[in-house]
Amino acid sequence: MKSIIVSMVAAAGLMVAGSALAADMPDLAKKSNCTACHAIDKKVVGPSWKDISKKYKGDASAKAKLATKIVKGGSGVWGAMPMPANPKIDEAGAMILVDFIYSLPD
Numbered sequence: 001m002k003s004i005i006v007s008m009v010a011a012a013g014l015m016v017a018g019s020a021l022a023a024d025m026p027d028l029a030k031k032s033n034c035t036a037c038h039a040i041d042k043k044v045v046g047p048s049w050k051d052i053s054k055k056y057k058g059d060a061s062a063k064a065k066l067a068t069k070i071v072k073g074g075s076g077v078w079g080a081m082p083m084p085a086n087p088k089i090d091e092a093g094a095m096i097l098v099d100f101i102y103s104l105p106d
């Protein structure tokens, strides 16, 4: 299990490097429908991922909390609009997306 996570993180690293340059979402984000509500650099239904990145970048300890929120949903941080739960994604997948968000340049 541990090695699966390690290789997923390594693969995410590669994916992130390519995606960040293209300023594009990882495939996982597209597959998981994040793009229905989020864009990299503009607000859609949810906050832009660059704004999320700016808010949390200095706080590595927020990563786990954000990953849980991606899976379970939640509201009240950016406004009244809630983010629904994303049951198709697990914490490890959510962490890949959080890492991508953290990797975005300001």
Ligand code: HEC
Pocket: 029, 032, 033, 034, 035, 036, 037, 038, 045, 046, 047, 052, 066, 069, 070, 074, 075, 076, 077, 078, 079, 080, 081, 082, 083, 084, 086, 089, 097, 098, 101
């Ligand atoms: C139906 C619309 C919708 C979808 C789909 C959605 N989000 Fe969100 N997302 C939101 C909204 C609205 C917020 C703001 C919630 C708040 O104010 O607490 C948000 C907030 C967030 C945050 C910041 C949370 C915080 O506490 O600051 C992250 C990270 C995030 N989304 C990632 C994702 C990822 C990754 C996916 C795909 C798996 C996704 N979202 C799918 C609407 C959505």
